[in-house]
Amino acid sequence: xxxxxxxxxxxxxxxxxxxxxxxxxxxxxxxxxxxxxxxxxxxxxxxxxxxxxxxxxxxxxxxxxxxxxxxxxxxxxxxxxxxxxxxxxxxxxxxxxxxxxxxxxxxxxxxxxxxxxxxxxxxxxxxxxxxxxxxxxxxxxxxxxxxxxxxxxxxxxxxxxxxxxxxxxxxxxxxxxxxxxxxxxxxxxxxxxxxxxxxxxxxxxxxxxxxxxxxxxxxxxxxxxxxxxxxxxxxxxxxxxxxxxxxxxxxxxxxxxxxxxxxxxxxxxxxx
Ligand SMILES: Nc1ncnc2c1ncn2[C@@H]1O[C@H](COP(=O)(O)OP(=O)(O)O)[C@@H](O)[C@H]1O
Ligand SMILES: [Mg+2]
Numbered sequence: 001x002x003x004x005x006x007x008x009x010x011x012x013x014x015x016x017x018x019x020x021x022x023x024x025x026x027x028x029x030x031x032x033x034x035x036x037x038x039x040x041x042x043x044x045x046x047x048x049x050x051x052x053x054x055x056x057x058x059x060x061x062x063x064x065x066x067x068x069x070x071x072x073x074x075x076x077x078x079x080x081x082x083x084x085x086x087x088x089x090x091x092x093x094x095x096x097x098x099x100x101x102x103x104x105x106x107x108x109x110x111x112x113x114x115x116x117x118x119x120x121x122x123x124x125x126x127x128x129x130x131x132x133x134x135x136x137x138x139x140x141x142x143x144x145x146x147x148x149x150x151x152x153x154x155x156x157x158x159x160x161x162x163x164x165x166x167x168x169x170x171x172x173x174x175x176x177x178x179x180x181x182x183x184x185x186x187x188x189x190x191x192x193x194x195x196x197x198x199x200x201x202x203x204x205x206x207x208x209x210x211x212x213x214x215x216x217x218x219x220x221x222x223x224x225x226x227x228x229x230x231x232x233x234x235x236x237x238x239x240x241x242x243x244x245x246x247x248x249x250x251x252x253x254x255x256x257x258x259x260x261x262x263x264x265x266x267x268x269x270x271x272x
Contacts, residue, residue, distance in 0.1 A: 001080060002041035003214050004048075004065070004182060008074035011035040013061050032146060034060045036238040037074065042231075044181075047208065047215040049225035049246075051261060052235030055225045061235075062186045065216060066102045077264035078182060098128045101175035101191045103168070105187035110171055111159040117170055118155030121145070125178040145172040147210075149203060165196035169203065176207070182214045189224060201228060 016022060016029040035057040042048040050058050051081065063069035065076055067083055076083045077220055081096055088096070104110040106184060111120055121141040125131040131140050142152030148169040150249055168188060189197040205228065217228055225232060225246070232249045234242040234257065242255045253259045 001077075003079055004042040004216065005039055005046035005077040006040050006061070006074070007077070009035055009038040009061065009064060009071055009076065011057070011069065012072045012079040013062060034238050035064070035071075038235070038238075038240045040233050040240065040243065042182075042214055042216060044214050045208070046230040047217050047228050049217040049229035049232045050218065050235055051219055051222055051225060051232060053220055053261075055237075056235040057094050057238040058220075058235060059252065060188055060238075062102065062216065062218050062242045065069045065182075066100055066184050067097055068102075081237065094128070098124075098178050099180055100184065101178050101180040101184045102184040102186065103175050103188045105190050108159075108167070111167060111174070113159055115158075116155065117141075117145070117157055117211075118172065120159075120174055121155070121177050124174065125169060127208065128178055130177075139272075140177070144176055147207070148173045163196075164192050165200060168192065168200050172200075172203065172207070176211075180213070181214065184218070185221070186218045188217075188219065190219065197224065204228070221244045222250075222261050234261065 003257075013032045013034055014029065015032050017025070017027060022029070038061060040048060041252060050061060052058055060069065064071050071084065080095060083096065118138065118141045121144055122137040125140060126144050131137050134175070135137050138155070141155050145152055145154050150166060150169055150173070154162075159170065162170065175191070189200050192200060201224065208215060215228075217225060219225055228244045229244050231243065233240050234249075234255065236257045242249070242253070242258050244254075249258065251263065253262055
């Protein structure tokens with residue numbers, strides 16, 4: 001069985017007016033099917049990319065895989081364990097959650113501006129009881145900063161003292177602090193300059209190699225995933241319309257929608 005499996009994943013959002021307004025105006029309920037019976041699986045240590053235009057349901061899927069949002073139907077299994085298994089004990093649920101971390105598009109929104117970077121990195125170590133003792137936590141924070149290309153002295157700074165690319169490195173370090181096996185990257189480079197994008201992508205790739213990480217990589221930009229992903233799923237209005245390994249998708253796209261995405265993707269250069 002694959003390491004991450006999404007099976008018939010669905011999510012609807014209720015966009016209806018409040019009940020009393022509906023009664024007065026006689027308007028029916030309005031339901032949005034944001035994710036519609038999506039299936040994919042990711043092998044351990046590989047990258048699966050979900051691509052699609054804005055509003056196609058990518059973040060909704062990311063939020064379900066990381067456990068921030070409940071599926072309306074279908075299931076997500078990580079290493080054979082169902083994320084929605086209600087019979088699982090609280091500690092087991094927490095252990096499973098720890099193994100899946102997320103890097104968001106905007107590190108501005110996801111890093112607490114009032115906390116020093118060192119505290120941001122130590123919080124998951126404490127929450128998941130991974131490392132005991134403030135001295136050991138501090139050493140681990142320094143190690144994490146070096147792993148993402150920052151320096152241990154950065155631990156005493158605040159997020160606003162960094163550039164966008166550096167802040168995204170801090171987000172990655174924070175994800176790594178939980179010692180995850182799966183990282184969901186939701187548009188991790190979309191807010192960055194192109195030159196910085198390539199550096200962050202290269203960092204993600206080398207961390208994957210070093211720690212055997214499994215990535216679900218989400219982007220609207222096909223050029224970004226061309227060298228990141230092993231397999232790509234194309235999402236259009238909540239439906240997975242095509243899935244191929246990366247080479248096949250670029251050389252022989254089957255769907256018109258995929259062809260349109262490929263032709264509209266800007267080319268980006270990768271440094272070392
Ligand atoms: N919490 C929510 N409530 C209502 N509608 C939502 C919510 N989250 C997302 N949507 C809608 O679901 C659709 C998919 O959104 P999203 O998953 O954010 O797409 P993407 O990440 O691909 O841009 C969009 O139409 C969006 O407006
Ligand atoms: Mg999104």
